[in-house]
Amino acid sequence: MAELASLGRCSLVLLSCFLALSSLTGEAGALQDPIQLGDDPSGDADPGSMDILIVQMVNNGTHLTFILECRTVPAPSSVRTYGIWLDTEENSGATAGPYIGADWYVQGGGVPGLYEVGGDESTTLVYRAPIEVEVRAKSIRLSVSLSDIGYPQDVKGTVGVVATTHQPVARLRDRSPDLEHYSVAHEVIPELPWPTPLFFIPAIGATILTVYRWKFKQARCG
């Protein structure tokens, strides 16, 4: 009877661990899906490779990837750039340019990289870190490390995002959105870094095994 009770309790522990694990892996999986930040009119910029239609964001727990879908295949070059402006701090950043208040500029094309934005009378860009740039079909993907933008300690509750294209570098072709900015809640950038579940899963497995062994030993002694 005591053995049956122990097995029952053990099953309960196993079920709880399974449910906890399911919710954990479900959450981690969802982070891989792009979030659509917004869209932008088709035909408000030329050539088509500079015309932004949709802006999306993916977070894998270590990097933020911004996806700019264009009217035709993007072609980053020394004179053609694709950028994301991020407003992560209050009362700082750009004083002019496409997004006043932006603290970071992520640029594909030109000299690709993460730039810190600042300045008093004119906006200045200072290169801070490399980024990854990839063209897939009619989209260009710009990936920046979370730690390079100071997440989470230096990032405010809601992050503002603006996407732009430039050709030549000083001439703005498209801005998405046309006015204002997209807003991303701080929670979208996870508190739980992606590699953490990889440590969690063996830890939960070890706990299940330990509980089972302990119950089994107790049942034999009883």
Ligand SMILES: [Ca+2]
């Ligand atoms: Ca557009």
Ligand SMILES: [Ca+2]
């Ligand atoms: Ca636009």
